[in-house]
Amino acid sequence: MSDLNENDIRISVRQWLSKAWDPTMSLLEWRTLLVESRWAVPSWPEKWFGRAYPAWADDVVRSELLLAGTVATPVGASMNLAAPTIMKHGGDKQKQRFLRPALTGEETWCQLFSEPSAGSDLAGLGTHAELDGDEWIVTGQKVWNTSAHHADLGLLVARTDWDSPKHKGLTYFALPMNQKEVEVRPLMQMNRHTSFNEVFMTEARIPNDYVIGTPGEGWAVALTTLAFERGFGSLKKPRYSKQKSRVIDEAKAESEEHFKVYSWYPQRAGRVDLTKDHARTKKRNTDPIIRQEIAKLLSMHRIGEWTASRARAARKLGRAPGAEGSIGKLMSSNVARQANKTHSMIAGASALLTGPSASYDGIIAEILVSTPAKSIAGGTDEIQRNIIGERVLGLPREPSIDKDVPFRDVPRN
Numbered sequence: 001m002s003d004l005n006e007n008d009i010r011i012s013v014r015q016w017l018s019k020a021w022d023p024t025m026s027l028l029e030w031r032t033l034l035v036e037s038r039w040a041v042p043s044w045p046e047k048w049f050g051r052a053y054p055a056w057a058d059d060v061v062r063s064e065l066l067l068a069g070t071v072a073t074p075v076g077a078s079m080n081l082a083a084p085t086i087m088k089h090g091g092d093k094q095k096q097r098f099l100r101p102a103l104t105g106e107e108t109w110c111q112l113f114s115e116p117s118a119g120s121d122l123a124g125l126g127t128h129a130e131l132d133g134d135e136w137i138v139t140g141q142k143v144w145n146t147s148a149h150h151a152d153l154g155l156l157v158a159r160t161d162w163d164s165p166k167h168k169g170l171t172y173f174a175l176p177m178n179q180k181e182v183e184v185r186p187l188m189q190m191n192r193h194t195s196f197n198e199v200f201m202t203e204a205r206i207p208n209d210y211v212i213g214t215p216g217e218g219w220a221v222a223l224t225t226l227a228f229e230r231g232f233g234s235l236k237k238p239r240y241s242k243q244k245s246r247v248i249d250e251a252k253a254e255s256e257e258h259f260k261v262y263s264w265y266p267q268r269a270g271r272v273d274l275t276k277d278h279a280r281t282k283k284r285n286t287d288p289i290i291r292q293e294i295a296k297l298l299s300m301h302r303i304g305e306w307t308a309s310r311a312r313a314a315r316k317l318g319r320a321p322g323a324e325g326s327i328g329k330l331m332s333s334n335v336a337r338q339a340n341k342t343h344s345m346i347a348g349a350s351a352l353l354t355g356p357s358a359s360y361d362g363i364i365a366e367i368l369v370s371t372p373a374k375s376i377a378g379g380t381d382e383i384q385r386n387i388i389g390e391r392v393l394g395l396p397r398e399p400s401i402d403k404d405v406p407f408r409d410v411p412r413n
C-alpha cells in the first residue's frame with residue numbers, strides 16, 4: 001500500500017476498463033460493475049466495495065473513468081453526506097443495506113435536520129421517535145429540506161429521550177421517505193425557485209435496523225454529516241466525455257434532474273465571473289470606485305479558492321474535515337455579499353429588473369435575492385464564527401443555560 005503510486009493506479013484502471021467497459025450497458029449495469037470491481041470509491045475499505053487506497057486515489061480513478069468515456073458514482077447528498085456518515089458511524093448491517101444503492105444511484109437521500117424552531121440550535125429539535133417493537137415511530141416537522149421531494153431516504157435526527165440533556169437524547173435514523181405518513185410540501189423562495197420542502201412526519205415508521213450509530217448518540221453522527229456538508233462546498237456538475245453511449249445519456253439525465261433545484265446556486269455564490277463583463281457592458285469599468293470593488297471581490301474570491309484547495313488537499317490525504325471548512329464557508333458568504341454589492345453598484349436601479357429584457361436575462365436581480373442564502377445554508381455566518389472562535393482560537397465557550405438540564409425542562413416555544 002505505502003508504495004502505491006498514481007501511475008500504477010492509472011495503469012490498473014485502464015487495464016480493467018479495456019475489458020469491462022461496454023457502452024451499450026445501462027447506467028445501473030455499469031455502476032454495478034464499477035462497485036463489484038471495487039473501483040467506484042477505491043479509498044473505501046476492502047470490505048466495503050473499496051481497495052483501502054489513500055483518499056487521493058479516488059480522483060485519479062475518476063479522471064481515468066472520464067478519459068475512457070465512462071461515468072463514476074452519482075452526485076448529491078447520497079455520496080456527499082449519507083455514505084461518509086454511514087461509513088463512519090453505521091454498523092455492518094447499515095453498510096450492507098445502504099452503501100451499494102448509494103453508489104449505484106438506485107437510492108437518493110435528503111437531509112432532515114432543521115426544524116422551524118431548531119436551525120442553528122439544532123440540538124434543540126423536537127421531532128421525536130419512540131421504539132415500538134422492532135420499529136421506531138416518528139412524529140414532527142422538518143423544514144428547508146433540499147431535494148426531499150424526490151429522495152428515497154432521509155438523514156433524520158430525532159429526539160428519543162426527553163429526560164437527558166438536549167445533546168444526549170438524540171438518535172440518527174435513515175427515514176424511508178416513500179410512506180404515506182411522510183408528507184413533503186414544496187416551499188417557494190423569494191427568487192421564485194422551489195428547492196426546499198417542509199417535511200411532516202405523522203407516526204412514520206422506521207425499522208430498528210435503520211438507526212445509524214447508537215440510540216441517544218445521534219448528535220455525534222449529526223456533527224459528522226455537518227462537517228462533510230461544510231467540506232463539500234460548491235456543487236460542481238460532473239463532466240462527461242463527448243463520446244456517445246447509453247451510460248452517458250442516462251448519467252446526464254440523472255444529473256440534469258438532480259441539478260434542477262440547484263440552478264440558482266451560481267447566483268447564490270454571487271456570479272463573480274460576471275462582474276468584469278457586467279462593468280464593461282454598463283460602461284462602468286473606468287469608474288475608480290467600481291474598479292476598487294471589483295479588485296476587492298476578485299482578491300477575496302482568490303483567497304477563498306486557496307482555502308478550498310487547502311480543504312481538498314487535506315481530504316485527499318484522508319484527514320477529517322477541519323477548521324478550513326468553517327473558514328471557507330465564511331469566506332464564501334463574504335464573497336457572495338461583496339459580489340452582490342458590486343453588481344448592485346454597477347447596475348444601479350436596473351439591478352431590480354427581472355425577465356428576459358433585463359440585463360443578463362434577469363440574472364443580476366436573481367443574484368440580489370439569492371446571495372443571502374449563502375450566509376445561512378449549512379450553518380450561518382455567526383455559527384461559523386462561533387466554531388472558529390471556540391474550536392480554532394480556543395476562546396471560552398458561549399454561556400449556555402440549557403445544556404445540562406433534562407430537555408423536558410428546557411423552556412421552549
Ligand SMILES: Cc1cc2nc3c(=O)[nH]c(=O)nc-3n(C[C@H](O)[C@H](O)[C@H](O)COP(=O)(O)OP(=O)(O)OC[C@H]3O[C@@H](n4cnc5c(N)ncnc54)[C@H](O)[C@@H]3O)c2cc1C
Binds near residue numbers: 117378379386398
Ligand atoms: C440554501 C439553503 C439550503 C438548506 N438546506 C437544508 C437541508 O437540505 N436540510 C436541512 O435540514 N436544512 C437545510 N437548510 C436550513 C439551514 O441549515 C438553516 O436555515 C440554518 O441552520 C439556520 O437555521 P435557522 O434558519 O433556523 O436560523 P436561526 O437558527 O433561527 O438563526 C437566526 C439568526 O440568529 C443567529 N444565531 C442563532 N444562534 C446564534 C448563536 N448561538 N450565536 C450567534 N448568532 C446566532 C443566526 O446566525 C441567524 O442570523 C438550508 C438552508 C438554506 C438557506
